[in-house]
Amino acid sequence: MKALFNVAISGLLIASLSATAFAEDEKEEAVEYRQGVFEAIKWNFMPMAAMVKGEVEFNKDEFAMRAERVAALSKMPLEGFKEGTAMGETEEGENDAKPEIWKDWDDFKGKMAALEEESAKLAEVAKGDDMDQIKAQFGATGKSCKSCHDEYRHK
Amino acid sequence: MKALFNVAISGLLIASLSATAFAEDEKEEAVEYRQGVFEAIKWNFMPMAAMVKGEVEFNKDEFAMRAERVAALSKMPLEGFKEGTAMGETEEGENDAKPEIWKDWDDFKGKMAALEEESAKLAEVAKGDDMDQIKAQFGATGKSCKSCHDEYRHK
Incomplete structure (x- = not known):
């Protein structure tokens, strides 16, 4: 009986250990994913900034x-x-995320939605030739990045 | 004259050092960028694989x-x-990239173009309801990933 009990306990321990390990893996993957996406955003955003500032043609x-x-x-x-x-x-x-993200989830989600909206508008005006509009909308997009960074990102 | 010469040499040294540092920065950023994009591809690809395999609905x-x-x-x-x-x-x-990428650049570029093409087709058929077609095209897309990994990626 005791042996059986021990086996059951070991089984539970293993199950709970692997559940933790799996959750940890999932967490790391989520961090890597979002960092990867932000890396790709930065890579594409910087050359646009250089153009808007006139640093490159x-x-x-x-x-x-x-x-x-x-x-x-x-x-x-x-x-x-x-x-x-x-x-x-x-x-x-x-990683640079602050725990306030989950405390103020609706606000955070709203700020991410604003980035989506502003960058969709930027893609739209970028098809045209109105440089003032393009510059203004680039500014609005950058602002939507910053408003989130200011509140929810370390450094 | 010698002092002037020394100043000129130091200037050249600083210029060449910062040129190297800048190039190194650019290289690291390029690696981080492409790794970020692949991370984002993987994150979105895995749940599709689980659906195709029937592991999730x-x-x-x-x-x-x-x-x-x-x-x-x-x-x-x-x-x-x-x-x-x-x-x-x-x-x-x-990083996992092999130097063969630059030796066989045209082949590598062709394989990346194949990924683009197959995944565009996948996005297209995914709008429909033909599960056989979706599964087949998912397979073709995965194959285009693999053909590049086999030749140009370590491990």
């Missing part, structure tokens, strides 16, 4: 292509923000 | 959304493959 096709990419990418990171994956909350621990 | 809307994302993402990694950024060729050194 404005290339309409490239700008429109990158705006299209950022609009597509902006829909992706939200599902990577799984609760319990802020800085220090995972085993690897290395 | 097929959800048409989710499948179509993820297929759309993979199609958009598949256009992005190529520009992150900057020459001199294979495994061990950058300071951080940690």
Whole structure:
């Protein structure tokens, strides 16, 4: 009876250990995913910034292509923000998310939706030739990034 | 005269050092960018695989959304493959790319174009209801990933 009990306990322990391990894996993957998406957003955003600032010549096709990419990418990171994956909350621990994200989830979600909206508008105006409109909408998109970073990202 | 010469030499040294540092930064960023994009592809690809294998219930809307994302993402990694950024060729050194990518650039580019094409087709058929067609096209897309991994990725 005792042996059987021990086997049952070991079984439970193993089951609970692997459940934890699996959850941890899922958390790390969520962090890597959202970081990957933000990396891709940054990569495409920076050359647009250089064009808007006049540091490099404005290339309409490239700008429109990158705006299209950022609009597509902006829909992706939200599902990577799984609760319990802020800085220090995972085993690897290395990320910039603040736990306020989950406390103020609706506000955070709203800010992510604003990024989606502004970058969709940017992709739209980037098809045209109105440079003032393009610059203004690029500014609005950058602002929507910043408003989230200010509140929900470390450093 | 000698002092002037020394100043000129120091200036050259600083210029060349910062040029190297900048190039190294650019290389690391290119690696992070393409890894980020692949991370995002994987994240969206895995739930489709689980649906195709019947491990989770097929959800048409989710499948179509993820297929759309993979199609958009598949256009992005190529520009992150900057020459001199294979495994061990950058300071951080940690990535899975083989230097054969730049030796066989046209073949590599062709394989990336195949991923783009197959995933665009997948996004298209995913709008319909023909499960056989969806499964077959999912297989073709996975194959286009694999054919590149087999030749150009370590492990």
